[in-house]
Amino acid sequence: MSVLEVGEADVYYGRVHALRGLSFEVEEGEIVCLLGNNGAGKSTTMNLLSGLVRPKSGRVSWNGIDLATAKPWDIVSAGLIHVPEGRRIFSTMTVHENLLLGGYTLREQKKIAERLEQVYSLMPRLAERRKQQGGTLSGGEQQMVAIGRAIVGGPKLLLLDEPSMGLAPLVVKQVMEIIAAVNAQGTTVLLVEQNARAALKIAHRAYVVETGSVTLSGSAAELAADPRVVEAYLGA
Ligand code: ATP
Secondary structure (H helix, E strand, O other), X not given: OEEEEEEEEEEEEOOEEEEEEEEEEEEOOOEEEEEOOOOXXXXXXXXXXXXXXXXXXXXXXXXXXXXXXXXXXXHHHOOEEEEXXXXXXXXXXXHHHHHHHOOOOOOOHHHHHHHHHHHHHHOHHHHHOOOOEHHHOOHHHHHHHHHHHHHHOOOOEEEEEOOOOOOOHHHXXXXXXXXXXXXXXXXEEEEEEOOHHHXXXXXXXXXXXXXXXXXXXXXXXXXXXXXXXXXXXXXX
């Protein structure tokens, strides 16, 4: 059953028509990837799902909640948690303090403590560095903190905006393995990526987005073997 449904969504920034009848869906338990180049509309899609931009027309729903009208904080409370592009962790706060921020809307201290333990067991590197300041971490470690902070919030659907950006290939691999492990523990994932090679290794299904519309879709294996994807996104 689809938990997330986007149907014929149109988004404008003034005269810029950023999403043009965009349609896709995500089922419970999946990792779905939206692939696309710069300016394809990937970040706009994430912002649409988080209630930060509104569609001019079309449907956007998550578990029966209309995301086109829901308030951003209600969307977060419903379990849709967005890890934005560029990580945005607090550089003068420690790893632990950054992670705790993910639970700021939660009252149950026990839940927060359990999820912190989940983060530290998924990413032992963060446990080792729990007292280190965010700004002194490597790019990959900062990405781990950004993902960990979202986990502390208790996501049902984790929205990841270009987690591989600016990372070395080996680090990209580690981050993708962490995302796959989070999914294996029961969290549905929507990943937007320019790095098709890395994303298709962990995704179950994927959509190619070009100038605001889906142009191809299929299982990750099908897309990885599709000559159009190979030529445009996977290189020789
Ligand atoms: P990138 O990887 O470069 O972030 P993207 O696929 O995430 O690319 P979007 O950022 O969603 O793409 O942008 C989609 C289109 O909307 C682009 O043409 C972009 O120039 C335009 N756009 C995005 N934000 C704004 C804005 N605030 N005002 C005007 N146009 C915008």
